[in-house]
Every structure is written in structure tokens, then in C-alpha cells.
Amino acid sequence: xxxxxxxxxxxxxxxxxxxxxxxxxxxxxxxxxxxxxxxxxxxxxxxxxxxxxxxxxxxxxxxxxxxxxxxxxxxxxxxxxxxxxxxxxxxxxxxxxx
Numbered sequence: 001x002x003x004x005x006x007x008x009x010x011x012x013x014x015x016x017x018x019x020x021x022x023x024x025x026x027x028x029x030x031x032x033x034x035x036x037x038x039x040x041x042x043x044x045x046x047x048x049x050x051x052x053x054x055x056x057x058x059x060x061x062x063x064x065x066x067x068x069x070x071x072x073x074x075x076x077x078x079x080x081x082x083x084x085x086x087x088x089x090x091x092x093x094x095x096x097x098x
Contacts, residue, residue: 001058001059001091002056002057002058002059002091003056003057003058003059003069003089003090003091004040004054004055004056004057004089004090005022005054005055005056005057005069005084005088005089006022006052006053006054006088006089006090007020007021007022007039007052007053007054007055008020008021008022008050008051008052008053009021009039009041009045009050009051009052009053010045010050011045011046011047012033012034012036013033015036016035016036017033017034017035017036018033018034018036018039018041018045018053019031019032019033020032020033020034020039020053020055021050022055022082022084022088023084023088024078024082024083024084025066025083025084025085026083028077028078029077030075030076030077030078030082031075031076031077032071032073032074032075032076033073034055034071034072034073035072035073038055038056038072038073039053039054039055039056040053040054041053041054054090055071055072056072057069057070057071057072057089058070059089059091060081062086064086065085065086065087066083066084066085066086067083067084067085067086067089068081068082068083069081069082069083069084069089
């Protein structure tokens with residue numbers, strides 16, 4: 001199942017990507033460069049500061065409060081999978097977010 005993970009968004013190294021920072025369930029941060037098509041931001045991304053946004057992920061295992069998700073690209077710290085809190089997600093069901 002696809003979902004959107006709350007994150008902070010920064011400009012990427014290239015125009016086709018964005019830098020994304022998220023928080024795992026244990027409070028540790030993870031970061032990655034993701035293709036822009038996997039990221040939406042609440043406001044335009046600038047070099048001055050981060051903005052709130054959403055990263056498209058796939059839910060692999062749901063344990064209630066904690067969820068194992070697959071990222072669209074490997075993170076620098078944790079690889080392709082991270083465990084996050086369920087409250088950080090918006091689930092997509094049949095094209096409807098919520």
C-alpha cells in the first residue's frame with residue numbers, strides 16, 4: 001500500500017531531485033536524495049530553509065503504532081527500509097488520501 005510520510009524538504013543537488021529528512025520511530029533521523037516525483041512540499045522549496053512536505057513510500061508491515069516503510073531510494077543512514085510512527089503517515093486508498 002502506498003502512503004505519504006511527513007518530512008522536511010530541502011533543495012537537491014540537481015533540479016530533478018530533492019533532499020529529504022525524516023525521523024524514525026526511535027527518534028533517529030534519516031536523509032536521502034529523492035526524485036522530485038516522489039516528494040510534495042507544503043510551500044516552494046528554497047535554499048534559505050527547509051519546508052514541510054511528504055515523501056511517497058510503500059508500507060511493508062503495519063504493527064499498529066509502528067510501521068515499516070520502503071523508501072523510494074536508499075537513505076544514507078538506514079538503507080531502503082525505515083520504521084516510523086504511524087502518526088507520520090497519510091495512507092492512500094484507491095486514489096483517496098486520508
